[in-house]
Amino acid sequence: MIFVFLPAEIIAYSVLNTSFMADIILGIESSCDDTSAAVISDGYLLSNVLASQDVHKAYGGVIPELASRAHQLNIVPVVSEAITRAGIKPEDITAIAFTRGPGLLGSLLVGTSFAKGLAMALDKPLVEVNHLQGHVLANFIKQHGSENRQPEFPYLCLLVSGGNSQIVKVNSPLEYEILGQTIDDAVGEAFDKCSKMMGLGYPGGPIVDRLAKEGDPLKYRFSKPHVPGFDYSFSGIKTSLLYFVRDMMAEDPEFMEKNKADICASFQKALIDILMDKLIKAAKATGIRQITIGGGVSANSGLRSRIVEEGKKRGWTTFLPEFKFTTDNAAMIAVAGWFHYKNGTRTALDVAPVSRIAEF
Ligand code: KG4
Numbered sequence: 001m002i003f004v005f006l007p008a009e010i011i012a013y014s015v016l017n018t019s020f021m022a023d024i025i026l027g028i029e030s031s032c033d034d035t036s037a038a039v040i041s042d043g044y045l046l047s048n049v050l051a052s053q054d055v056h057k058a059y060g061g062v063i064p065e066l067a068s069r070a071h072q073l074n075i076v077p078v079v080s081e082a083i084t085r086a087g088i089k090p091e092d093i094t095a096i097a098f099t100r101g102p103g104l105l106g107s108l109l110v111g112t113s114f115a116k117g118l119a120m121a122l123d124k125p126l127v128e129v130n131h132l133q134g135h136v137l138a139n140f141i142k143q144h145g146s147e148n149r150q151p152e153f154p155y156l157c158l159l160v161s162g163g164n165s166q167i168v169k170v171n172s173p174l175e176y177e178i179l180g181q182t183i184d185d186a187v188g189e190a191f192d193k194c195s196k197m198m199g200l201g202y203p204g205g206p207i208v209d210r211l212a213k214e215g216d217p218l219k220y221r222f223s224k225p226h227v228p229g230f231d232y233s234f235s236g237i238k239t240s241l242l243y244f245v246r247d248m249m250a251e252d253p254e255f256m257e258k259n260k261a262d263i264c265a266s267f268q269k270a271l272i273d274i275l276m277d278k279l280i281k282a283a284k285a286t287g288i289r290q291i292t293i294g295g296g297v298s299a300n301s302g303l304r305s306r307i308v309e310e311g312k313k314r315g316w317t318t319f320l321p322e323f324k325f326t327t328d329n330a331a332m333i334a335v336a337g338w339f340h341y342k343n344g345t346r347t348a349l350d351v352a353p354v355s356r357i358a359e360f
Pocket residue numbers: 032160161162163164187188189191192203204205206209295296297298299300301326327328
């Protein structure tokens with residue numbers, strides 16, 4: 001178990017100064033392989049604690065059974081550390097927000113059960129959050145001492161993670177329209193598969209990203225899918241990488257080792273081109289120029305600089321979440337939970353987690 005105490009907590013200030021009116025939300029996230037808890041006060045981050053799970057590295061992917069066991073070990077220390085670092089007492093909490101889904105059922109069950117138990121013990125309202133809403137609202141996490149720029153509604157969010165690739169029109173904090181989404185694999189899976197195919201390790205995205213910086217993005221070309229509207233497809237490009245590597249290795253068994261940086265750079269460029277083509281198309285069709293990204297793949301350095309570059313060219317105002325809020329974290333769940341809480345959402349104590357949620 002590795003604990004990461006994110007630097008924003010250093011700024012955690014005395015809640016006593018603001019507590020007379022503030023909504024203090026405890027957020028709990030356990031949808032995949034990160035156990036996280038965060039505390040916000042009227043949207044300002046007081047603490048964000050994360051325990052990631054190294055156990056999966058040996059298997060090249062998340063093993064659901066091991067993930068839920070690790071959540072069970074981590075959840076109590078992570079939540080209590082978040083409360084301590086926020087400088088609050090459990091009874092100061094206004095509401096408890098938790099990820100109900102989508103995600104791995106066993107993992108979700110740990111966070112959901114813990115949130116329910118704590119809500120019951122403290123007699124505090126429980127607020128369920130769709131994990132994807134957390135990613136879409138990550139730019140609303142406010143931090144003392146930071147600029148805290150926030151998009152205006154409506155904005156477009158390119159939501160890209162290990163399980164999703166969507167263009168979402170965000171009309172208000174709780175009102176969404178999915179303009180386009182993948183018809184098969186998510187873009188994060190394509191990054192992970194690329195790394196796995198080349199024996200580079202897991203999770204693949206950050207590894208491919210790092211190697212891509214040293215390679216030539218124009219050296220190899222991968223065919224792009226033809227999908228109508230604003231939808232995506234990433235299964236074909238995964239297969240073309242597989243065949244490409246297989247054919248080149250047949251000619252030169254050292255091909256991959258010698259060219260891994262160029263392969264990663266070219267493959268990453270192809271994925272970013274696919275993502276950007278549809279995002280540009282959606283921005284043109286809707287006339288929306290407030291553009292955000294969210295989800296694990298939004299940590300990708302190539303994608304981040306491309307969004308900024310396109311934004312400058314097209315007159316967009318772009319919002320990139322800080323790196324620590326791109327992958328799974330409870331701060332975004334607390335913020336989404338706060339919007340729900342203010343909107344009157346109260347979740348019954350007999351709630352069960354759901355592994356799939358069709359709509360936001
Ligand atoms: O949002 P996330 O933490 O989990 C969910 O899928 O919900 O996203 C994980 C995905 C993985 O596929 C991982 O490889 C990818 O995000 N990822 C990246 C980068 N960092 C994480 N992909 C490309 N570049 C990165 N720097």
